[in-house]
């Protein structure tokens with residue numbers, strides 16, 4: 592249904608042109624800002640364009656936190672014109688498959704934060720097994736899961 596493709600010199604402008612719906616800017620950084628962070632953390636992260644039918648419809652970044660250690664999912668967004676078609680759930684499945692390959696380090700913990708006024712996203716994460724950890728920072732609630740062992 593969807594495909595993750597690394598952001599490269601061939602597609603970063605498409606990521607710049609993604610749009611959030613009005614009011615969603617407080618939930619997530621735009622890919623332009625996220626890609627600036629990706630440059631700073633370039634040895635421990637992978638930004639992806641989300642593709643459906645060959646067109647970029649969203650953006651998500653996976654970053655490894657050596658300190659915990661854990662994988663974090665940052666800045667997941669689907670373009671306003673493509674929301675509500677089931678892409679968000681499919682993206683999470685693909686992102687978790689990617690993290691299972693342990694591209695940066697050997698951790699099975701996956702964490703993210705979600706704004707407390709974003710019940711739609713929170714429900715989506717909980718449907719994939721994420722649960723609140725009790726850690727909260729201002730308006731953001733941390734959710735996490737542990738990937739099951741492969742064997």
Ligand SMILES: CC(C)(COP(=O)(O)OP(=O)(O)OC[C@H]1O[C@@H](n2cnc3c(N)ncnc32)[C@H](O)[C@@H]1OP(=O)(O)O)[C@@H](O)C(=O)NCCC(=O)NCCS
Nearest residue numbers: 615618619667668669674675676677678679680704705712
């Ligand atoms: C959150 C987000 C990534 C979800 O992606 P999506 O492709 O729109 O989500 P899906 O189509 O997979 O739908 C997920 C659920 O939300 C519901 N939903 C989606 N859009 C909806 C809408 N506009 N109104 C009501 N429900 C909606 C779907 O019915 C589905 O529920 P279900 O699993 O019970 O059927 C997307 O809405 C988005 O980019 N939002 C703005 C940025 C953001 O909040 N990112 C998350 C940061 S933590």
